[in-house]
Amino acid sequence: xxxxxLTKDDLLARSxxxxxxxxxxxIVVALxxxxxxxxxxxxxxxxxxxxxxxxxxxxxxxxxSFRKPLVAWLVSLEFSVALLAVLLLATAxxxxxxxxxxxxxxxARYGAxxxxxxxxxxxxxxxxxxxxxxxxxxxxxxLACVLVDKRAWRPTEWFFLLNHGGxxxxxxxxxxxxxxxxxxxxxxxxxxxxxxxxxxxxxxNRTGALQDLGFALRLDKFEVEKVAPEWKFYVYEGHTTTGxxxxxxxxxxxxxxxRAGHSGASFRVLxxxxxxxxxxxxxxxxxxxxxxAAHVKAFDKAGNIEDLVLVPGDDGRSGVLFPETxxxxxxxxxxxxxxxxxxxxxxxxxxTWKLAAAPGDGASVTLEIGKERxxxxxxxxxxxxxxxxxxxxxxxxxxxxxxxxxxxPAIELAVTxxxxxxxxxxxxxxxxxxxxxxxxxxxxxxxxxxxxxxxxPEREVALIGSTREVLDYRKGQxxxxxxxxxxxxxxxxxxxxxxxLGLSPSAEVEHTPFSRSETWKNPxxxxxxxxxxxxxxxxxxxxxxxxxxxxxSFLVFQAKLDDIRAFRSRVSINPEGADVKRGTIAVNSPxxxxxxxxxxxxxxxxxPKYSGIQVVKDPGLWVAYLGFGMMCLGVPCRFYLTxxxxxxxxxxxxxxx
Amino acid sequence: MSLEHSVREQSLIAxxxxxxAVAALLWTGGAASRRKGLLTAAAWTFGAxxxxxxxxxxxxxxxAGRAPFKTLYETLLLYPFCxxxxxxxxxxxxxxxxxxxxxxxxxxxxxxxxxxxxDVEIVxxxxxxQSVWFVPHVVTYFIAYATLFASFALALxxxxxxxxxxxxxxEGFEASANRAVKFGFATLSLGIVMGAIWGKEAWGDYWSWDxxxxxxxxxxxxxxxxxxxxxxxxxxxxxxxxxxxxSFAAVVFTYLGMNLxxxxxxxxxxxxxx
Numbered sequence: 001x002x003x004x005x006l007t008k009d010d011l012l013a014r015s016x017x018x019x020x021x022x023x024x025x026x027i028v029v030a031l032x033x034x035x036x037x038x039x040x041x042x043x044x045x046x047x048x049x050x051x052x053x054x055x056x057x058x059x060x061x062x063x064x065s066f067r068k069p070l071v072a073w074l075v076s077l078e079f080s081v082a083l084l085a086v087l088l089l090a091t092a093x094x095x096x097x098x099x100x101x102x103x104x105x106x107x108a109r110y111g112a113x114x115x116x117x118x119x120x121x122x123x124x125x126x127x128x129x130x131x132x133x134x135x136x137x138x139x140x141x142x143l144a145c146v147l148v149d150k151r152a153w154r155p156t157e158w159f160f161l162l163n164h165g166g167x168x169x170x171x172x173x174x175x176x177x178x179x180x181x182x183x184x185x186x187x188x189x190x191x192x193x194x195x196x197x198x199x200x201x202x203x204x205n206r207t208g209a210l211q212d213l214g215f216a217l218r219l220d221k222f223e224v225e226k227v228a229p230e231w232k233f234y235v236y237e238g239h240t241t242t243g244x245x246x247x248x249x250x251x252x253x254x255x256x257x258x259r260a261g262h263s264g265a266s267f268r269v270l271x272x273x274x275x276x277x278x279x280x281x282x283x284x285x286x287x288x289x290x291x292x293a294a295h296v297k298a299f300d301k302a303g304n305i306e307d308l309v310l311v312p313g314d315d316g317r318s319g320v321l322f323p324e325t326x327x328x329x330x331x332x333x334x335x336x337x338x339x340x341x342x343x344x345x346x347x348x349x350x351x352t353w354k355l356a357a358a359p360g361d362g363a364s365v366t367l368e369i370g371k372e373r374x375x376x377x378x379x380x381x382x383x384x385x386x387x388x389x390x391x392x393x394x395x396x397x398x399x400x401x402x403x404x405x406x407x408x409p410a411i412e413l414a415v416t417x418x419x420x421x422x423x424x425x426x427x428x429x430x431x432x433x434x435x436x437x438x439x440x441x442x443x444x445x446x447x448x449x450x451x452x453x454x455x456x457p458e459r460e461v462a463l464i465g466s467t468r469e470v471l472d473y474r475k476g477q478x479x480x481x482x483x484x485x486x487x488x489x490x491x492x493x494x495x496x497x498x499x500x501l502g503l504s505p506s507a508e509v510e511h512t513p514f515s516r517s518e519t520w521k522n523p524x525x526x527x528x529x530x531x532x533x534x535x536x537x538x539x540x541x542x543x544x545x546x547x548x549x550x551x552x553s554f555l556v557f558q559a560k561l562d563d564i565r566a567f568r569s570r571v572s573i574n575p576e577g578a579d580v581k582r583g584t585i586a587v588n589s590p591x592x593x594x595x596x597x598x599x600x601x602x603x604x605x606x607x608p609k610y611s612g613i614q615v616v617k618d619p620g621l622w623v624a625y626l627g628f629g630m631m632c633l634g635v636p637c638r639f640y641l642t643x644x645x646x647x648x649x650x651x652x653x654x655x656x657x
Numbered sequence: 658m659s660l661e662h663s664v665r666e667q668s669l670i671a672x673x674x675x676x677x678a679v680a681a682l683l684w685t686g687g688a689a690s691r692r693k694g695l696l697t698a699a700a701w702t703f704g705a706x707x708x709x710x711x712x713x714x715x716x717x718x719x720x721a722g723r724a725p726f727k728t729l730y731e732t733l734l735l736y737p738f739c740x741x742x743x744x745x746x747x748x749x750x751x752x753x754x755x756x757x758x759x760x761x762x763x764x765x766x767x768x769x770x771x772x773x774x775x776d777v778e779i780v781x782x783x784x785x786x787q788s789v790w791f792v793p794h795v796v797t798y799f800i801a802y803a804t805l806f807a808s809f810a811l812a813l814x815x816x817x818x819x820x821x822x823x824x825x826x827x828e829g830f831e832a833s834a835n836r837a838v839k840f841g842f843a844t845l846s847l848g849i850v851m852g853a854i855w856g857k858e859a860w861g862d863y864w865s866w867d868x869x870x871x872x873x874x875x876x877x878x879x880x881x882x883x884x885x886x887x888x889x890x891x892x893x894x895x896x897x898x899x900x901x902x903x904s905f906a907a908v909v910f911t912y913l914g915m916n917l918x919x920x921x922x923x924x925x926x927x928x929x930x931x
Contacts, residue, residue: 587784
């Protein structure tokens with residue numbers, strides 16, 4: 001093929017490739033040895049400036065005596081290729097082996113025998129090793145020799161000068177930054193001032209020394225701008241709900257069936273309620289298969305409204321007590337069933353259960369903590385623990401209670417099947433929808449309602465369904481009787497804050513989920529999960545994982561609150577002086593002053609007034625930038641302009657005979 | 658991300674994959690039957706796939722409200738676009754329609770890999786990526802990667818048919834591969850320099866020996882070795898083409914292999930496993 005940059009005569013190979021590799025291997029070994037010798041003599045008289053100058057001069061004199069073959073080798077293509085290949089291998093090795101680790105960690109990773117051997121060669125911190133820097137210096141020397149050998153200052157070689165010289169200039173810029181520069185860190189809080197910084201070494205570790213900045217810096221304000229939290233569905237794998245999720249889906253895209261990572265399950269979102277609530281209502285069943293029920297809207301003095309469906313009580317705890325007036329409001333279908341309650345009641349745990357696949361609102365039992373109750377079919381249930389203000393300690397993996405107040409009442413329900421198998425689950429009074437236990441047609445669904453202890457009522461208002469009457473009892477004695485109001489918006493009895501919305505001898509209770517508002521106060525999503533041929537609906541509450549597949553993956557509906565849009569440090573320089581200068585340090589927007597550049601580098605979640613600022617002084621910066629510019633210009637010019645100019649010259653020469 | 662966009666994006670990806678498949682089939686049919694019309698149709702179909710790929714990127718750009726080059730999924734939409742661009746330029750300049758099956762295959766692979774990856778979520782750009790250098794740095798790199806893929810394909814062809822010459826230009830695959838390497842190397846150099854300047858603005862260092870930076874350097878050194886090797890006596894022809902083809906392995910590893918490295922966990926460049 002025809003080389004179209006340089007002719008082979010220009011770049012006559014003066015040595016062979018493999019001897020060049022062998023020679024370079026010798027150079028690398030020598031550099032490793034020199035690095036160890038330099039480390040050993042540092043601090044002694046052998047390591048002072050004069051001794052090193054003498055040693056370097058001796059080395060240079062030796063090299064000078066072999067200058068002709070040495071330069072011929074350094075400018076050869078074979079040497080270039082070998083050197084570039086060694087640099088390539090060293091760079092790749094520096095990514096394969098752990099770098100900058102403590103000696104123990106390095107040896108633990110690579111073995112007690114191999115680890116020290118790798119460290120001896122400098123492989124534990126290749127890029128800051130004497131040998132690697134020596135190779136970069138060798139590259140610069142080789143390039144300089146090439147430029148001289150080729151007399152690259154001639155106009156015809158300017159592009160060659162640009163791209164090869166650019167690399168030398170970048171290396172010089174880096175060297176200038178290393179020798180004349182400084183790097184440090186400032187930990188500062190709002191209102192604090194400093195005029196010094198903690199010195200960092202080249203690897204970015206603190207040396208323990210402080211260096212004067214030459215000016216005072218005060219952090220006036222530190223701003224963290226966060227991205228508005230966005231609720232999404234996350235799938236976590238491997239028995240965990242922390243770390244990086246295996247999958248993330250936004251709200252609307254989750255409407256499609258989605259494979260949940262490697263769990264084998266798929267899910268899709270049916271509905272999302274930012275402020276979940278359940279609307280309770282009655283659905284009449286004219287065929288008489290339902291139960292008598294009254295739908296009542298009750299009010300408290302704080303203005304909260306609660307929908308209640310009252311059914312004739314069978315456990316002495318039905319109805320609702322208005323604590324302000326000590327009035328018990330109850331529903332009976334027949335007057336003959338009225339049992340006026342005059343005693344107080346202890347706290348109760350009302351568990352409602354039914355077959356998961358069956359419609360309706362199921363049957364209820366009141367449980368005592370620690371005591372078992374038998375249901376139909378030999379199934380036994382027991383509330384094994386009660387948590388008035390349920391919380392889950394993620395670290396200890398234990399359910400706990402935050403307080404004694406019944407803010408988030410929950411029980412641990414143990415369901416024991418006739419086979420002896422026991423399943424445990426938490427039921428929450430604040431989320432009264434059914435929770436399914438087991439799978440298949442026999443699966444049971446449970447709901448829980450905590451009933452706090454009630455004082456003895458002083459008055460009982462009994463709503464009689466069959467006669468549509470309201471009976472008023474005081475201290476157990478009937479004192480009044482009146483008909484129900486015609487309009488459901490009128491109070492059913494004087495002094496009782498309740499309205500009748502529906503009444504039926506045969507109805508079933510309907511629980512319709514809805515969102516009270518558009519704000520994310522109580523986020524809940526309804527999802528469908530498909531696994532091993534079964535499809536089930538589940539309700540996922542914000543932040544509460546549900547298991548997927550075989551149980552080693554979880555679906556979590558959550559908003560991540562820590563996505564940060566920007567960090568900004570508002571600072572004053574020389575705040576006490578007359579010429580105070582104000583500025584802002586932000587990521588990608590450093591502040592330059594007094595020869596230093598100040599970078600926004602760190603923040604602390606737990607301390608919103610803290611800012612970490614990196615300080616860099618780099619006298620070689622513009623030299624390196626010049627080198628970059630030379631390379632960027634030189635490479636395309638060398639590839640495209642040089643041949644074009646050569647062709648033009650050739651045509652012109654031909655034209656002139 | 659809206660449901661409408663999600664459905665549209667998946668449909669567009671399917672359309673781009675299908676169009677690339679048709680282009681590759683047309684080229685195969687044309688090459689087998691030696692019918693120029695089919696080859697021309699393959700080139701036009703390839704162009705249509707490229708245009709659809711552009712629509713795909715523009716659509717996500719609008720939906721995300723930022724350049725969609727942050728996640729692996731997003732770059733897997735960008736890379737086939739750049740491969741398409743590089744291929745069309747080479748077809749336009751040097752009649753290298755022979756690249757169509759290679760380019761279509763890599764585009765189908767890239768887009769298929771994107772569909773299989775779960776990081777489809779549109780995520781926010783962290784502060785460090787909110788820079789004027791973000792788009793030029795990434796785009797320059799991907800143009801370089803795409804051009805170097807073309808050089809890889811041409812090097813393979815040169816190794817397979819070293820004596821083939823174009824009827825139109827008289828140029829063999831080796832010369833074409835070399836042209837592609839030169840452009841790819843120039844853009845790779847530009848990408849490294851832009852990244853270095855950006856690093857200096859963001860973190861105070863223009864080079865921090867980050868694994869991705871190091872592998873970018875490895876790729877750059879590999880092609881630098883190729884550019885020098887092919888000038889050495891006895892290293893032209895098949896030997897230099899082998900070096901050229903092997904060098905592309907460094908590019909692939911730089912792009913997709915970083916998660917395999919033990920040093921990658923703290924890298925600012927690595928596409929984190931979602």
